[in-house]
Amino acid sequence: MSDAVIVVALLLVAACATAAVAQRDPARQALVLSVLGLFLAVLFTVLQAPDVGLSQLAVGSALTPLLIMLSVRRTRRRGRTKEGPE
Amino acid sequence: MNGWILAATVELAGGGAAALWGVTTGPTGRRVIAQNLATSALCPALLLLSQGYGRPSYVDLALLLALLGPVGTLVFARLLAAELERERPSAWALTWAAAGLGAVVVAAVCAATAPGRATVKLLVVGALLIGGNVIASRALSGGFQGVRGG
Amino acid sequence: MNRLRLWLLAVGGAGLTALLVAACPGLPRFGGRSHPYGERAVRASLDRHTANTVASVNFDQRAYDTLGEMSILFAAVLGCVVLLRQARDEHRARPEPAAVARPVRRYALIVLPVALVTGLYVVAHGQLSPGGGFQGGVVAATALHLLYLGADYGALERVRPLAVYETSDALAVCAYLVLGLAGVLAGTAFLANTLLPYGTFNTLSSGGAVPLLNAAIGMEVASAVVVLLATFLDQAVEIEEKQGS
Amino acid sequence: MHHLLPLLAALPLLGAALLVVTGRHLPRAAAETTGLVFSGGTAALALVLTLNSSPPMVEWVGGWLPVDGESVGIVVVGDGPALGMAALVSLLTVAALAYSWRYFAEPPPGHPGAFTALMLVFQGAMCGFALAGDLFNAFVFFELMSVVAYALTGYRIDEARAVQGALTFGVVNSLGAYAMLMGIGLLYARTGELAMTKIGRGLDTAAAGHGGPDGLVLASFVLVLTGLLVKAAAVPFHFWLPDAHAVAPTPVCMLLSGVMVELGVYGVWRVYGTVFAGPGGIPAADLTRALVTLGTVTAAVGAVMCWYQRHIKRLLAYSTVAHTGLFLVALGVLTPEGDDGIALYVVGHAGVKAALFACAGILLDRYGSVDEHELHGRARELPGVAVMFAVGAVGLAGLPPFGTALGKGVAEEAVGGPLTVVYVAASAITAGAVLRITARVFLGLGPRPRDARSDLETSGTGERPETSGPLRRIPDTMRTVPAVLLAAAFAVGVVPAFGGLVARSVNEAGSGGAHASVRWTAHGILLGLASTALAAALAALAVTRPRWVAAPGWAVPLRRLQSGHVGDYVAWLLMGVTVLGALALPGVLGG
């Protein structure tokens, strides 16, 4: 019974990973990936690994989404200038 | 298995599933709101887990999430500003409900711990969580305008 | 979609699935009690007065792994600086200032110092409670970027002399290596934690060289993340291709 | 002495960090000198340690000496093969740095030492991987080596192909590394240890309980080997290699083809020998089946694809694939002679292949092209380079008394039987392709070849020189380095004591303590001469009668597989995992 919380966290991670792969638009995928990062952090907490949970939070909640979104912005901006001046 | 962990499990299952559903469906604006609410759902769950495991040091996780979660949402609000400007998503009822949930959990955990430095930390977490979420919602419904070059 | 790729994917995926599933029954039961290396690590950590066993494994017992991990970060940042340099056909454009709603701006400016202090706290308590140089360093570096979120890129650039961060990134790597070499010079071994007193259990100065290595990692990670984000922000905000190229 | 072992990884890293600290204020020449000093110092240290590696050294980093056979630290092994690889890596890095002396057009602004610093990190990572005696530590240095290699491959960001190749390289190799980490996780679950020897012993103890290896051993074996074979570019994990090696800057190519790929093979040898060789691991027959099959296919595919290239660097990259296949075959037969043979072959091959890439780099920087068709006859003015290219070609074919010939001869005797044909054919075809290039590009022989279907091949035209503008005069450093490398490959075969030394140290570290002697045999010399003659004949045929050796229909699907699409390569990687699992399955079922 005390494993229930682990099961919940595991299932959330599995579902979220599926969703992250299924989102084909990178900006939307970045949103799902940031939620996946949160779920992973919770999973690490219930697996009694707070150190890893902290680093996952630090990386997954702001850093990785920021990197991906900046890349998306750069590639989209490129597409826009190719079509012509705004 | 104690009450704290049970509460955390329920919150994790409910909040997590709702956030996951919200973030994978619908227009972009709604997805960002769901991402924001994931923070407000999971941060109290982390506090409950810390209490349930009897490990005050786990509060650091909630602290970090309360700090960085809204920052992450601001990233999306900033870099998706053009799309959000069109949609102007807002879900104030949900935001305040989540804020209320956070307040209740913080109050409950505070009541269960002896007053001292731990209480101050919990209150800081609560303030950051609620403040951050409200501001992030504000930012989504038109916090950034005219963001082109910057 | 290419038909061949789908077939390969189906067969290969099925094979990998079979392989991984076949491995599952052989795995020890989830939650089992046999962790010989883990138990030794806990004993070794307590012997050296380090309260956070994970920090002891990272910065003492397996500090050589952390040297590799730190070098990966160092190399990746150097690689990003090299890969995202301004190419021949690009120029820099000043970004326009952004209009940010006042509550958002105020929030960013209030949270910035809080996040910086939290980052330092997480680094400083690395050998006691969960956290450490890596986690705290990322938080501190992310905090700085609240300036970009709450104000605009110009404001961030004013507080971010990039050369200083690049230098401190490399200096932290040097510091870690020099701490390791001190062990060799003293005749024990590379990265040996035997030169400093182990201090009182569960205080900030406990664990011998662990707090020093931890601080070096904190400095390295914070500077590295700032430089990393700077190269990406430059690409997203400032560097533009010349028209007609 | 053994306390100095971790310094082989630490010194280059320190040099790189110092270069970045002082980078802004150093003039370029000073930065490059610093790089040479650190890399040369490490090479000297590696050589000194190699000469003292008998009996093998062991160092516990951090001074965590085992108590009652148990330690919590990381073990670094300093036996002959490990230190020999580290020495080879270091010497080749010195050569590459000397070759790139004041080489690139414009260093990144504010970072005149960035390229040198990355090369030093690369050297440190490869040395660290070679010495690793702990499986997770090996993974860390493996990943460090990969990360630096991605950055170095994409160094010329103005080139469309360079960045695409680097990205493909990055995705495929990272996935391979994660597969390896999954395997390490499974092994840790079974044994609760990370030091390779302890894992091996743990597997044996566990197997003694329930009789032989089970699914978990098989899965971990396949996953760990996947990571290493991706690095070693065995078919079907090889697709990234031509894409990356053909586009990387020339000094980087010298390291990638010369030692990094071979480190993958070395990793297979090390991991199988210490972890999976016991009764609880994978039976020898299964390893032989897996490696000989994959190795033969790799050699065949590499040789065929090599022959049909017109992009010279890509051609050399495929020849590396073919030779990796040969290494894997000799490794797979699990005899002391086989191990000695590949050790020598790897050393000789590193010198020859690096020299060939260096010559291709001269062509690129002189003419702004590495296309066989476009350069037809244009390089007549470079007789010195022509001689080096031809010598490199016969070295590749295994003409006695090159080091490659000695190694190949010993390996051929070890594998014996029909597999000898694979050796002769693969080395002859790859060397024939290089000789064909020599004849056409440097001598202008034969008619100018006509362009074939452009959707099937990558041409070498329109490349940009790596220097600032095409070179009018070839700098002395760029001429000297390939000459020295070829001389070294020659010396490996000629110096009589060298072969014996290598064989002794390899057999001392592995091969179950059995000693084999390494010497020139009539059999090996004849086969080496036969390969060279065959290569010359093929080249002559290609130049004089191009239609006879034009691409037949059956080669088209093979060439189409190399699609440049990263999704295809990932699908092939999964397929490779399945094939590897199937090849190793019988022993597990039988056990």
Added chain:
Amino acid sequence: MQILPYLVAAYVFLVGCYGLATSRNLIHTVGCLSVCQAATYVLLLAVGYRDGATAPVFSDVEPGSRPVVDPVVQALTLTDVVVGATVTALLLALVLQVAKRHGTVDPDELRELRG
């Protein structure tokens, strides 16, 4: 429950591989790679878990008063998380350059490096 965490790790790895092979956008490819890596975290930590144990951090519990989980896998996972973040950054940098030089981030439209 006995093997559920391991199955989840295997599933996540496979899903990530599927995404990598079928991706139509290189930024998405990099995201899928980080999904694959998440599988390694789950596997390692699941291996180190122990029923009823707590984190091996003794700042707020007496050493020896409660059983603790394996700290070694946590240190390994920590290293792994850092590696994942840096590899993501480096690959995204390469994707940006691909976008600039090829004008597309769709791997199907890249027309170089064939044969």
